[in-house]
Amino acid sequence: MTGYPFFIFVKQKVCAYTQRIYFSRQIAKAVREIIMFMWLAARQRPDFHTINRFRSERMKDVLETVFTAILGFLVEEKYVKLEHYFVDGTKIEANANKYTFVWGKAVVKHKAKLQEKVKTLFASIEAAGQQEEQEEQGRDLPELGEAASLTSEKLEKAVQQLEEQLQNKPKDKPLKKAVRVLRKDLLPRLQKYEQNQAILG
Secondary structure, three states: OOOOOHHHHHHHHHHHHHOOOOOHHHHHHHHHHOHHHHHHOOOOOOOHHHHHHHHHHHOOOOHHHHHHHHHHHHHHOOOOOHHHOOEOOOEEEEEOOEEEEEOOOOEOOOHHHHHHHHHHHHHHHHHHHHHHHHHHOOOOOHHHOOOOOOOHHHHHHHHHHHHHHHHHOOOOHHHHHHHHHHHHHHHHHHHHHHHHHHHHO
């Protein structure tokens, strides 16, 4: 976590939780895509591994207290309503690597329940986060473009498959054009890029 100021992580994490963004991969995605989070991160882009280590190591013992205090302040000042964040029976369920929030019927009406609800939420986040980590096996979210990269070898195989299709449909003009662009333009450019990258190390 060297290079990232402590206060940046605090702001990111607390803001994310107030927006019901709980998981490290989702927070990393928000830092890349949402202007508010970009500003809070001071244009720095810690990956989800770094964010997760911050949560589980440096802030493990105090994050719940900080979040509870800030949420309590927001409720007291009437910036938010408590029922927007917690409903009796809150739980987090995993569904195809995506998390949906299932809310019960009874709305939390007493501020005295805030701490209890935060504690329950944090336990749910921890359990769901561990399950997510097992499923993702250290990978980032696919939409961040960091889980996999297109190589010239992969593109070559794809072009070969298209060329085989073209043999069966020689009059398919759109397919023929796509194969030509891939073979004559995009594939050579990708190969050249990889060569230059190898030279630069």
